[in-house]
Amino acid sequence: MFTVLSSIATEYHVLSLAAASLVGFAGCLFTIKLYSRVNSETGSRRHLSLFLASIACASAIWGTHFIAMIDHDATAQHTFNAELTILSFIVAILMSGLGLFLATLRGIPLFIELGGLVIGLGIAAMHYIGMAAIIMPGVKSWDLSLVASSIAFGGLLGALALNRFARPYSRYCNVGASICLMAAILCVHFIGTAAVTFIPVSGMEIGPSVLDKYTLLTTVALALGVLMLVVAAGHAIDAQGTRAATEKYRYFALHDPITGLPNRQYLSEMISAQLVEKEASGDQAAVLFISLDQFKAINDLHGYGAGDEVLSAVSANILGDLAEDELLARFNGDEFVAFKGNVPNLNAAMLFAYKIRDIVMQPIHWNNYTLNLHASIGIAMFPDDSNDLDTLVLRAALAAKRAKRIGGHQIKTYVDGMEEANRRQAVIAADLKSVISDDQLRLYVQPQNDARTLELTGYEALLRWEHPEKGLIGAADFIPIAERTGQILDIGQWVLEAACQHAVSWDPAIPVSVNASPLQLSRSNYPAIVSQILIETGLPAQRLEIELTESSIIEDHDRVLQAIKALRDMGVRVSMDDFGTGYSSLNTLQNFPFDKIKVDRVFTQSIETDPRSRAIIRSAVLLGHSFKIPVLAEGVENKIQLDFLTEAGCAQVQGFLFGRPIPASDVPSNVEQALLTEELRTNLAGSRQTGRDKQRVAS
Structure with a gap:
């Protein structure tokens, strides 16, 4: 341990060490961020996320090593073998990809930790190939105990990094995983570097295919910059696609697919907020429940395509005549809910209902047929009938049910007692379930x-x-x-x-x-x-x-x-x-x-x-x-x-x-x-x- 600490203190420049650590930690964060998307994606997006995570991980490993080694003071003169330098990066990519892939196999016990172990071994493999790429006029002497220690630390910390990510116990485990992964890279590098001693040999010449440290610095900087830009761009594109998909899913979650109208969820979110504002200001509002008459007959006689066309046409006709404070939502089947925000009294709500009823009556042309509809409409007033949206909709629906029960094509307002009548009907419906089994039916005849x-x-x-x-x-x-x-x-x-x-x-x-x-x-x-x-x-x-x-x-x-x-x-x-x-x-x-x-x-x-x-x-x-x-x-x-x-x-x-x-x-x-x-x-x-x-x- 003293040898390692002494090596860090005496053989590294502070700026190069800081730059290497910054590049490495940024790459580790990118790795964990991209890897977090792998299990939530499918198909080509999953493979792309895995590939970008592998590139980010390899860049962190490779960049940390070579930026730190460029100004390493173990010897006054050293260059780098181009082929081995490139090979070290390829090995880092392959081992990182293999480790991350193994960690995605969640159904197999300990494969998460095994994947981290493979990444740790990949860090060690990349490090020692990178060390082999260093060319100096002398020979290298290795402390095998330190070599073994570096490999062990890399494997254990790599396994711990993916363990902390995949088996979290707090919301900070992503950061913890990045720190563990960076620790694996630094331990392998510092212990592995301390394990080698360069012994100068006078008169030894450096062979061909070498990179001086300034050329390597430029190459590393450009390569890492390009790689990080690719990774960042890929992540940004992925994140943008996710946001677009989220917005699309949210739209579909809040709108009816047939009519394009807001649905019950949208109604609950938007109107409830407006009612809170109106309650504070003392304003009134009206909720209308609209139930189409004869709609089932249209479905049965002309098919569901005709029914969908009718719903779309009715919705479009009503939407074309709504004011700014009016909203229409599809509630269920052939039922709609309309909301009017600025209602001074019940008469204004009735006028709104008459307007909608007249619009519903407009003939709809479909496949050489002229389809005619009526509507039964119920009205509930805010705050007189309730200050809760769900209750207002329920009471407007009871009024609409009453309008339909007396023949349809009617407009009825909610009055006290409708809920009791509805409860009585619910009780009757419940009791009807056992009328046959309990022998409660009686047959009468009339001449x-x-x-x-x-x-x-x-x-x-x-x-x-x-x-x-x-x-x-x-x-x-x-x-x-x-x-x-x-x-x-x-x-x-x-x-x-x-x-x-x-x-x-x-x-x-x-x-x-x-x-x-x-x-x-x-x-x-x-x-x-x-x-x-x-x-x-x-x-x-x-x-x-x-x-x-x-x-x-x-x-x-x-x-x-x-x-x-x-x-x-x-x-x-x-x-x-x-x-x-x-x-x-x-x-x-x-x-x-x-x-x-x-x-x-x-x-x-x-x-x-x-x-x-x-x-x-x-x-x-x-x-x-x-x-x-x-x-x-x-x-x-x-x-x-x-x-x-x-x-x-x-x-x-x-x-x-x-x-x-x-x-x-x-x-x-x-x-x-x-x-x-x-x-x-x-x-x-x-x-x-x-x-x-x-x-x-x-x-």
């Missing part, structure tokens, strides 16, 4: 009668839920929730099976009609399910009637048409339910082969007060006659309604006048039903209409 003879013609299957706490719940209170959650698939199949099982035992053998939900019809195997149930229960197909609503037909036109044809081919009858409540009932009759038309109860129950209802019923009957389809009117509750329907030519009737829903297990026998029919005739024959009654139903 359908001939309008003139009053004879029983069939039953409609109706569903009730016998809730263990809430009692008997009507279908209207839970079927919409079951449809939204998808639970209607299992419930609908249960109803179909139960209706067929009960109908088999009825006397007389009359038909049973069962409603099918849009979600059931969307399944391509629905006719197969019906067929299997008929086989299992033994019910003839001619005694089953499937009722479809116009909304279910519109949502999936082609699939419903195929289902209707398949059902009719097996003998099952298909009827159109709630006729007159849709916007294209005539078109629906033209395109679908129905066996019956059912006029909605809303028209029957307003026969006495609304001339338009009477006109619609007459039109429905005429259409039925034209298409040779019988018409059944629902909701008949008195003789006035019955007389009008009979006079209009309605074939069948259904309603409380002929009986309320009863459990399917309590269906009267043939004899009992005959008595009930006779009693009904007697009661109706005994009632008399007044002149005023007749005038009320006059056309």
Whole structure:
């Protein structure tokens, strides 16, 4: 150790030693920095990072050695062999590259330390080839113990350098790794230099292919400068590419890929900050939740390409008319959130909502089709409804859901109680999961009668839920929730099976009609399910009637048409339910082969007060006659309604006048039903209409 310290103190110039140390440490820092990127890259970028790290490491090793040796005072006259000097640099590159590569094989234990050991050995190999490159008029004498010590120190410190980098325990381990690597270079150099003694020999001449120390200094400076510039440029390019990729990834993380609009994450980051500012200033703002109506029908009828085009077109149309304080983001599926920052009152928010609704209504042209949309919009005000963005969006969404539930194309503001209603629906949805397994569903039926003879013609299957706490719940209170959650698939199949099982035992053998939900019809195997149930229960197909609503037909036109044809081919009858409540009932009759038309109860129950209802019923009957389809009117509750329907030519009737829903297990026998029919005739024959009654139903 004394020999080494003495060598450092007496044989080196301070400036050359400082320059060598500065070059070496800079190279070590570059090495660790570039090596840190190797494991995070793949493909060619990984190989490039490994190569640049190898160049940086070799430059640190080689530059430290030769800058320090240029002004070494071990002898007054020495030069350098060009071939060995170049070879020493090549060895430094190869050994550095091999060591760094081995250290990347993280799956093999201790390969990180093995890679560092190889680098340490490479430092020693480069040093002793560099020492061999020194030419002087004399001979070299070696202290082999110091040679072995230099190699050992180089290997151990090299292994420690990569160990500190690859197995960090603090955020400063990168600097620690660089220091260890520099220590490995210095230990090998100083101990290895102290291990050699130059013995001058008079009269010895220096051979050819030599570099004097000034030429070598210039060569080393230029080579290291170029190499460091290459490494630095490579690192800068890599870092710039990483920043560009990061910015690109951040853009995609904050924007919707279809519309290019900001997404929910962007909304949360940007608007939350604005709300904090507005809360401090006392300003108001509005959050709008926009849900597109009929969007699913566009996807189903025209494909997802059309749906994407609609979303993009709607977004572009709205963006083109937004003010500086207004923002639009895509929330989910066919749902958007709009934000308006400067809102003096609710009226201003309503005007903003009307503007967006009018924009959504603009026709969109796609593949020779003109697509029309409506929007259901909910509004929540900041800070009146909440000062938290997530809560505002939730409450605006509840208002939009309310707007859609009452028919769509509406604008509703949030009011207290919507959350409670939503919670009740959530509770119902949770309870629905066990209705079948817990045997809580009950099948009821309501009679359908001939309008003139009053004879029983069939039953409609109706569903009730016998809730263990809430009692008997009507279908209207839970079927919409079951449809939204998808639970209607299992419930609908249960109803179909139960209706067929009960109908088999009825006397007389009359038909049973069962409603099918849009979600059931969307399944391509629905006719197969019906067929299997008929086989299992033994019910003839001619005694089953499937009722479809116009909304279910519109949502999936082609699939419903195929289902209707398949059902009719097996003998099952298909009827159109709630006729007159849709916007294209005539078109629906033209395109679908129905066996019956059912006029909605809303028209029957307003026969006495609304001339338009009477006109619609007459039109429905005429259409039925034209298409040779019988018409059944629902909701008949008195003789006035019955007389009008009979006079209009309605074939069948259904309603409380002929009986309320009863459990399917309590269906009267043939004899009992005959008595009930006779009693009904007697009661109706005994009632008399007044002149005023007749005038009320006059056309």
